[in-house]
Amino acid sequence: MKKWIIPVLVSIAVFLTACSEDTSEQEKEDPEKAAPKETEVSEKEEPDLPASAGDRKVSEDGSMIEVEEPERIDVIVNKQRKLPDGYEPPDLTEPDVPFSFEEFHPKKQMREEAARALEALFEAAEEDGLDLVAASGYRSYERQKTIYENSVAENGEEYANRYSAKPGTSEHQTGLAMDVTSAEMAFRLEQSFIETDEGSWLEENAHRFGFVIRYPEGKTDITGYAYEPWHLRYIGEKLAAEVHEQEETLEEFFGLYPTN
Numbered sequence: 446m447k448k449w450i451i452p453v454l455v456s457i458a459v460f461l462t463a464c465s466e467d468t469s470e471q472e473k474e475d476p477e478k479a480a481p482k483e484t485e486v487s488e489k490e491e492p493d494l495p496a497s498a499g500d501r502k503v504s505e506d507g508s509m510i511e512v513e514e515p516e517r518i519d520v521i522v523n524k525q526r527k528l529p530d531g532y533e534p535p536d537l538t539e540p541d542v543p544f545s546f547e548e549f550h551p552k553k554q555m556r557e558e559a560a561r562a563l564e565a566l567f568e569a570a571e572e573d574g575l576d577l578v579a580a581s582g583y584r585s586y587e588r589q590k591t592i593y594e595n596s597v598a599e600n601g602e603e604y605a606n607r608y609s610a611k612p613g614t615s616e617h618q619t620g621l622a623m624d625v626t627s628a629e630m631a632f633r634l635e636q637s638f639i640e641t642d643e644g645s646w647l648e649e650n651a652h653r654f655g656f657v658i659r660y661p662e663g664k665t666d667i668t669g670y671a672y673e674p675w676h677l678r679y680i681g682e683k684l685a686a687e688v689h690e691q692e693e694t695l696e697e698f699f700g701l702y703p704t705n
């Protein structure tokens with residue numbers, strides 16, 4: 446066989462593989478052609494990142510997955526990908542940044558690497574004359590459980606599912622998220638934050654410090670959450686820069702497409 450034939454054959458094989466993936470993706474989105482749920486799940490390809498081979502289905506219909514490596518900085522937690530019950534991050538610490546309240550509270554904490562990055566972000570914002578205030582970081586499994594159960598009791602399950610995360614599915618439990626606000630917002634977490642200097646600065650600059658705006662506008666179908674310009678997720682500088690550049694959600698970036 447001539448030497449040039451092998452690379453050509455390899456290229457053709459790669460091309461065919463890419464095309465067949467595209468086709469299956471289109472079929473999945475076409476409701477008329479949609480395969481039954483079990484088939485869809487079993488055919489879904491597991492991406493290299495950030496899913497792990499040990500991620501396992503924990504609900505009967507396969508719609509809920511438990512992540513195997515919750516300590517990964519690039520762990521993806523959402524309404525379909527939960528942390529192991531009772532998971533606690535290993536290295537929680539309180540970042541040295543202004544908070545919207547004085548007293549100690551576990552929600553002031555983040556994981557070490559994220560806390561240091563948040564400090565750098567706050568320092569840079571201050572140098573630009575901005576006044577960021579941290580509001581809520583780490584949230585334990587138990588605390589999320591209480592919040593969720595109270596919401597179910599008060600408003601019913603459908604409402605609770607829409608507005609609060611089930612225990613194990615909140616990104617705040619990873620210790621890699623922080624809700625950020627400002628005095629101008631009277632420390633509230635509202636979408637109008639994006640209209641303030643602090644909110645727009647975050648959107649432009651958070652990635653330089655390894656953070657992404659985790660729940661962008663118009664991506665509710667993908668993330669499962671309404672726009673939250675205040676919710677920062679630490680994922681490391683390299684990944685954050687790539688995600689910011691591509692203007693994608695983490696689900697899109699990693700090829701995970703959960704639906705509600």
Ligand SMILES: [Zn+2]
Nearest residue numbers: 622623624676
């Ligand atoms: Zn949040």
